[in-house]
Amino acid sequence: MSVHRRTPLPGVQRLARALALTAAATGALGLTVSGAAAAPRSPAEPVGRSEVKSRVDQLYEEAERASEKCNATQERLRRLQVEAGGLQDQVAAGQEELNRLRGDLAAVAAAQYRSQGMDPTVRLMLDQDPAGYLTGARSLEQATSRQTDSLRELAERQRRLDERRREAGAKLAELEQVRQQLSAAKDDVRDRLAKAQRLLNGLAPAERAGMAADDAREARQRATRGTDRIDLGDQPPSSDRAAAALAAAISKIGSPYVYGSTGPGTFDCSGLMYWSWRQAGVTLPRTSQAQATAGRRVSLADARPGDLVIFYSDRHHVGMYAGGGVVVHAPYPGARVRYESVGAMPVNTVVRV
Secondary structure (H helix, E strand, C coil): CCCCCCCCCCCCCCHHHHHHHHHHHHHHHCCCCCCCCCCCCCCCCCHHHHHHHHHHHHHHHHHHHHHHHHHHHHHHHHHHHHHHHHHHHHHHHHHHHHHHHHHHHHHHHHHHHHHHHHHHHHHHCCCCCHHHHHHCCCCHHHHCCHHHHHHHHHHHHHHHCCCCCCCCHHHHHHHHHHHHHHHHHHHHHHHHHHHHHHHHHHHCHHHHHHHHHHHHHHHHHHHHHHCEECCCCCCCCCHHHHHHHHHHHHCCCCEEEECCCCCCCEHHHHHHHHHHHHHHHCCCCCCCCHCCCCCCCECCHCCCCCEEEECCCCCEEEEEEEEEEEEEEEECCECCCCCEEEEHHHHEEEEEE
16 A cells, blocks of 8 residues: 655745745845835836736746856856966966076076086077077087976976966956856846836735735645645655755745755755755756756656756756655745646756756
């Protein structure tokens, strides 16, 4: 006889406040909005509750796409900072070694000058362009084997140092370009969240409360199939780590969605997956698009608790399969981590980590 895990749906009552939390989410982006005062409405803006809800839902989805793009750019920026720092360290070390080698050769030159005048070979070794001098010099045959080796080492070190300088310069230029892209991506998210908040502020308090109540009721019906409890079934997770990651994600039900956040108190969609799997000792990629390639693909019919479910054709949203046709996810700006029917959004990929 199978045993069904029937788990209360945490945070369902709090879903009624989901849309009101948009102000908190936008506040985390440095926006100043009024939660109650109605903003001036342009003639083109929607006026009815259903029109506002449709437009706000669209803006939230666009903001989430922009948020995942921002997350990817942030990760690229971090990688570039590490790479640029490493190249700069190499340039500094190469210059130090080159200076030491030139100092040794200068000592040889000084000794020769004091004794009998500077040898042409030593002048060759001290020239600012030893490689070019080496090509045209006729006095190389006068050099000893040791001097020849020193000269060639100097020329090779200079070549490598120049190459590292070029690489570092290119990396720093790319770094600045990515910084600008990140700033633009953040502005995009802020702009869409601010537009959503202005639309909500344009409604009367009773209308906003009705929207929140509708959103909570629809989410509850999708996740519980009309009952007051959620049935996750009795299918076991694919591994102990998957079980630990799922337990971590479920423990955060009720936590607010904040774009760019990986916990422990607030999350975006991929940030919740990242944090939950970290609690299981696994480091996932940061974005939903990258998480889609973080493990082995399985079909939705074969999904097991702990698997990642990637949604939409551009893979801009992700949740964790909890069993019984239900995922746990951070839905969108202004909402809280909650259970959701896996069929509420178009499934793109299911990944077993």
